[in-house]
Amino acid sequence: MLKQVHLNTLGNRLLFLRQSTQLTLQRLAKQTGLSSSNLSRYEKDEVKPTADAIVTLCTFYQITTDWLLLGPQQSKTQPETLTVFDSDLQKMIGILQQLMLGGDPDLRGWAKIQFQKAFNDYYTAAAEKKHQA
Incomplete structure (x- = not known):
């Protein structure tokens, strides 16, 4: 909940x-x-x-x-918020957040490479969309 x-x-x-x-x-x-x-x-x-x-x-x-x-109401920039109801997805997002926010640049780099390998088609499409914007 x-x-x-x-x-x-x-x-x-x-x-x-x-x-x-x-x-x-x-x-x-x-x-x-x-x-x-x-x-x-x-x-x-x-x-x-x-x-x-x-x-x-x-x-x-x-x-x-x-x-x-x-605060978010008075700020011109707000962090994106995500509501996740699936407990497995919550765990995965939590792990990714810890990897990416942690202080180890090698681990952060490894996580980015693994994510890109696992989701190459989606990663490429998102990068192209960002480049076109």
């Missing part, structure tokens, strides 16, 4: 991003270099992150500072 998520505060947006990538606070801390206690306090809206922390988190999640600071 999908949970209703309110993105009305910076903390809620950070919590949403972490949970949607299926990361623990400890894993996120390790991958970003930020302390898990600070990350927890940011998510609870107990303290505001520093400018450096905001840049680190936006880079890690590949989102704009505009979206993180202002």
